[in-house]
Amino acid sequence: MSRWQYFLRRVLMSIPVVIFGTTITFALIRLGPLDPVSAILGTQYNPQAAEQIRTNLGLNQPLWSQYLDFMYRLFTFQLGQSWVIAPGTTAYELIEIYAPRTIWLGFWSVVIALFVGIPLGFYAGLNPNTPSDYVASFGGIVWRAMPNFWLAIMLVTALSQLGTWTNGLFTWQTWIVRTNVVTPPALGFFQSPVEQFLEDPGGWTESFIRATKQIAPAALVLGSASMGNEMRIGRTAVLETINSNYVETARAKGVSGRSLVWKHIFRNALIPLVPIITGEAFLLLGGSVFVETVFAINGLGWLFFNAAINGDLPLIGTLMFIFILILVGTNILQDFLYTIIDPRVGYDGGITVSTTTETEIPLRQRVAENPQPALIWAAVGAVLIGVELGAILQVVGAIAGVVVNLIPGDPGASAVQSLQAAFDAIPTLISRDVIPNQGYWNGTGYENTFLGLSPAVAWAIRVAVVYAYAFAVLAWAWNGYKRFRRHYRRVDWTPRDDVVNRFRGHSWGKFGLIIVITFVVMAVFAPTLGPTTMEQNILQPYDYEVSYWSEDTQSVETVLVGEANLGSGSQGAGDENVAPLTYDDFGRFHPFGTATNGKDLFTQVVFGARISLTIAVVAMGIAGLIGLALAMITAYYKGLADLATVLVSDSIQALPVIMVLILMLVIFQNTWVRELYDGAVLIILIFSIVYWPFIWRSIRGPALQVSEQDWIDAAKSFGQTPTQVMRKHMAPYVFSYMLIYASLSLGGIIISVAGLSYLGLGITAPTPEWGRLIANGQQYVASPSWHISLVPGLLITLVVTGLNAFGDGIRDAIDPQADTGDEAAATGGGA
Amino acid sequence: MSTEQASSARTEGEPLLSIENLRTSFYTDKEVIRAVDGISFDIFRGETVGIVGESGSGKSVTARSIMRLVEKPGRIENGRIMYDGEDLLDKSPKQMRSIRGGSIAMVFQDPLTSLNPVYTVGNQIKEALRLHRGLSGSKATKEAIELLEAVGIPDAHRRVREYPHQFSGGMRQRAVIAMALACDPELLICDEPTTALDVTIQAQILELLEELQEERDLGIMFITHDMGVIAEIADRVNVMYAGEIVESAPVVELFESPKHPYTQGLLNSIPGQGLDEDERLATIEGDVPTPNEDPTYCRFAPRCPKAFAECDTVHPVPVDVGDSADDHRASCLLYPEDLPSEEAVAVHREGGQRGGDTR
Ligand SMILES: Nc1ncnc2c1ncn2[C@@H]1O[C@H](COP(=O)(O)OP(=O)(O)OP(=O)(O)O)[C@@H](O)[C@H]1O
């Protein structure tokens, strides 16, 4: 197939994608439980008015005719009008007002990303392993791990405070032209720019500069993720081309340094950058919701968000349609760029699949022959598990509780409760009771703390013991693997050894692994790690009491936790602030300080880690299973099954992820699913639905390749059933590719969840969530209570950096030649 | 090229390329690897010199050193590379660029990746023509087509406008050779040019190289680890082991009476070279050691079936294996054959002391 034929096919493919994507939108807004009429009437709801509106809007028509009407209008660009947020205003008018700001914002963020990200990446690639490379690479990685909304908050604060910090030497507001930090850009100069310029060149230029300055901080934030991506990919692409044989050949031909760099290196390095550059459209659209919210730029993202939370269905539909057109257009642009830039487009080059199979080992027999190494290992394991048996059973009990909770009617709830009580009674080494920190000063010494130490020290010891234990367990597990490898495995070498060895040689990946482990331990041991418990401090503060040493009465007093919380909030001013690593007035130690409502921030943060990681892992797991299953089916049967899946997945991928997430969360806001685990279950489901196409896409190639291998035909000829072939012969090979993609996407999900919670749509109270904590402390960032927003944001950045590094390690270990995964996925669609 | 023709070239006049005591080292974090450690050999016009040796013995580094394409952390530390009476190591980067591709051309191992995928084959040949012969436009295109025809690519008019991925593996290697020949080089360095190809295509490429050599009186340095290929194409063979040339002889001589125990092992490991069952080394056991220090012993000693005490204390230098053989040298304490063992060892001991660094 020639390049242009291929391009044409891609363009034609986009027509069904637009239709299908719009249909999905219709299904979401009309089939969901959202009632447009009550959204319009709001509090003035009465049945007659409702019926009236229903007839006027054609909502009494049968659904299919509504659907045809909806589609017909959109595709003929009759975009309708707003019902709720600006009743009677046509969508055209609204777009005319809001779109220019978003375009202006997008324009500058693309400029920043392109003209900073790519040159930096190329520079780093040309000078690998130099200090400047390390600074640029590491900076880029951390930069893109920061959630946009958090970065925006921090930047707003920094810019507003610059004057104070520099003692008036430099204030952002008065620099060059007077502007506010947070404002929609004034774009009046854009109407008939030429005439205006001719009339008053100075004034026009000033307006231009003002508008640019107004948008610059937001553009910097919005461009940040893409900038980081472009840098990374630019760097690896240049590195790869430099080391390629054709560059060597060119050198041997006598090509000079400069011509080598421009003709042979940069030109080729641009190819992997194409999807990153066009992928920016996704990041920009998704990110605009957040950035426009924080910077008060009333653009399209902001408009969509408001339309969504107010249930303004026709406006949602129209905006969604426009977003789909933009994204599909970008995809066509991407294909066009590819077609121009890469002559191999449309050419199915055969890539070889390594044919490695592993032998099954009857392990038990081998252990029986040489039991000693296994026994030592098992004994150590028994000790490690034994000291924590109670805790392990508690987790089992807790899971049983959750499961029972999920089943309507809660059957067997009492049995589970008694079971939980029994498990709670088993003592464990690193539980709160063994190393207690919630004691008080009685005038002469601490009571009820570990060894009479101060609460801070006791808490620190407990944290240290927990981590020591966790790392001991991991060391034990690793040791087990090594023992197995040395003593019990029949073969000296399997392909998996290479994967493990490659990972062990990957310092960046190991760095990521350590961070990931740190957070996983935090999530697993959340109840033990906090200086206080969820129950006492956050959920039921008025059911518990706390004793403390009162300076006034010089005696030990008792107060309800809830009341103590009222006196320990962090709300900016000096005496209304409990900073990290300090005690509050009630002798309670707060490692990360307190939140605005006086509740312990550390406790919330560790439980936040629990929910974030759970959502990310479970959602990716489900999406991965769907993607894997579909990949097997489409690769095995090909033809129609493949085509249909391509269509569906392309359509889902053409939807702006963040917008769909917002929309779905709004739609299901008042349903029972939303109640489960404070929204986590719903979020997991939504993420699985939205993410499986990405996974399927990334493993479709390997699945197709493996399905063409001879051993598949051999398996078929032995009379194995299709499911057997898929499960035994295809899935294991494809699975590792799925693992690469999934591990690179986890960070993105964590950022997205935090972003949605920041908007008030994600995880709701009382379950703590990082994004909500950031929102909680947003207005105090410039005050002494800066820790509330800062700490969760830093933790997100850290864990996402860790996850991405870990993902890189896994990718390089599993397949050193693998394409760099989907970069957009690693940045949470712009949140 | 016939062997007589080549050996006659050998006796008359200057060599085209003469390498003297070349040492190239890599300064890695852990150690200094002497990938090429004090090798010397000549290549004459119209002659094909084969370099054989196991993986990691330093063949590619030798080739790269000649092209001055050794990259960080590698460094050419010692020796001379005399080409046309001038030392390439004294050339400026600019002079070197015009030599690369102009007088000395190189063909790499993997034809599938040696061509830049985003430019047409013609474009890449024309790049060389422009650089070295100042040709451009339709003239260059015409020349490129002729070159493609010369290396046996059918329908060259059309092919010249095609991209590398539209070529088969064998055709790509032909295109790479055409590119190397674009500027009429005098010396062609081939680093395992046929390893990535299947056997029939391999034979075709070898044939092509022989034809081209005859037409253009090329000197060819041919790197491979395939003894069969060497037997077919080379006039003279240098056997490399751990950065050193351990034996050097005309091809027939080498195959008929290999002298160095390593060469003997290599030849025995080819199936069909029947030797007595107990004398046979199915493969040579062990790996090539990494040469990371000044040699004061025989680097092959740990694997050598004939090793004796002195092998661990004396570094063998290249010596004529005996009076009878013509131009046949080996670096092994067993030689010269006609001397008693002690005297032979003494020759090596002295030879080792005399050699000094030139740079
Ligand atoms: N860039 C480099 N950095 C460090 N060491 C290197 C580098 N290039 C080569 N070496 C070292 O030089 C030695 C010789 O390598 P070389 O590539 O010449 O082997 P070769 O004989 O061509 O092997 P093969 O048959 O596998 O191509 C190797 O053992 C390697 O350790």
Ligand code: SF4
């Ligand atoms: S010098 Fe000794 S060890 Fe080395 S090849 Fe000769 S006999 Fe073997």
Ligand SMILES: [Mg+2]
């Ligand atoms: Mg080599």
